[in-house]
Amino acid sequence: MKSLNFTHPIIFHIPHASRIIPIDVRPSLMLSDSELNHELTKMTDAYTDDLFAPDLNIPRVVFPISRLVVDPERFLDDDLEIMAARGMGVIYSRTSDGMPLRLRPTVEAREKLIDRYYRPHHQALEACASTCLRQLGRCLLIDCHSFPSEPLPYEDDQDSHRPDICIGTDDFHTPKWIENEIIRIFNRLGFCTEVNRPFSGSIVPMKFYQIEPRVMSIMVEINRKLYLEEKSGKKHGGFEALKNKLGSAISRIKVIAVQ
Template sequence: MTAETQSFEVLPGAEGSPVILHVPHSARAVPAEVRAGIMLDDAALDQELDHIVDAHTAEIADAAGKLAAVQPWRFVNRLSRLVVDPERFPDEREEMLAVGMGAVYTRTTHRAELRPADTDPEPLIEWYFRPYARAMTEAVADRLAAVGRVVIIDVHSYPTEALPYELHGAGPRPPVCLGTDSFHTPPALLDAARAAFAGCGEIGLDSPFSGAYVPLEFYGRDPRVTALMVEIRRDTYMAEPGGPAGPGLGRLASALGVLVDAVTG
């Protein structure tokens, strides 16, 4: 089995669907060779995973895909973001480097030491980050070739109370936050998301998290690739931190399915 197949899974949808549901932060798995470089004991690592994992977001995306009239494609990270975070820039441009949470984290959500600060990130980036980025780029290119456009919907969650690592945690924390990009999030996509999640409580914009993931090959260059980040406050669908899902999961999956249908049409 290759690193690629261990690290992520591309789940095919309908050939005519332009939608990719991207789920980058839902997993808890940490391979043994990566675990060896993490300085937390087992109990502390479990606690960190409870805080950092966007628990049950893969289930939300899966249920939404089954509810949609035209099944979307899904790209799901099967390893914890403590291995690599596929949505970070692997260089000095990423502001999260300031808190030790670039592509390869050296600090925890509570700013404790996760790895030594002088850890060389390159081996993890080469083995996990670059294959993930290549595969996501290929998935987008495939949808462009098949349909002529792509809608990437990033499925995330966030805790009710801000964690110490958050750089912008002082702002509003609504039940649903929509993260946007000035180039890749057109008004029609934002309007469709607001309509789809209207029954899920207050909908905020770019707080506490902003932006939307687009592979670098297309970022800021190709308007046929549109993107939106859907951030769901965890108390609306699960027990925090790291607990089981509750009945809110079905309501959110239904809303996401409505959004998939709206942007597919």
């Protein structure tokens, strides 16, 4: 991360874009190929690594494998992780509709997965945030996701009236003025937004969590109906227009982030 040179104090965190299941992990998943394909289509934030694009010239920390292997957005400690009770902590044992996904891994198998995927990802995110903080004195993490237009069975919020964009905030790490400005930016581009609905919160590296207010974080979740044929997981005709609008939003967020 030493070579990173920040011009704006913004980092994209993209945790759920990948469908990759490493070949040696595949046997631990108790789904047929077609069931796995279906589950990946429901649970992957497809193309978020394309929407929050590299050419926006913002450093990105992108998780390289599927969340069905390890979910980097979850707390490592199951006692802190509310979704662990549903078999969807850092290593899922259940699918999005509550069916068995894998047997509970042994302590050794769990540690191996965490060491291989979770820790390097969080180290990269922390290093990126540290570098930004050192160079510019602040840092705004944008936690980039998408969500299905109809709630999946595992979700808390089962109301099918969902916004175009869900903005997730953290009481300590999302200043109210950043939240308000970002909502205004998306509203002006014609998106309807809601805060912390249907999903809430935004990622912060543990080193800074509840300690360093100059590490700011906000989650931007896009309703998949805006760019995806959700059944097949393929882009539809609205993808490029959405990508362009997101690019405009990010340009404006770049301006407010240095104020």
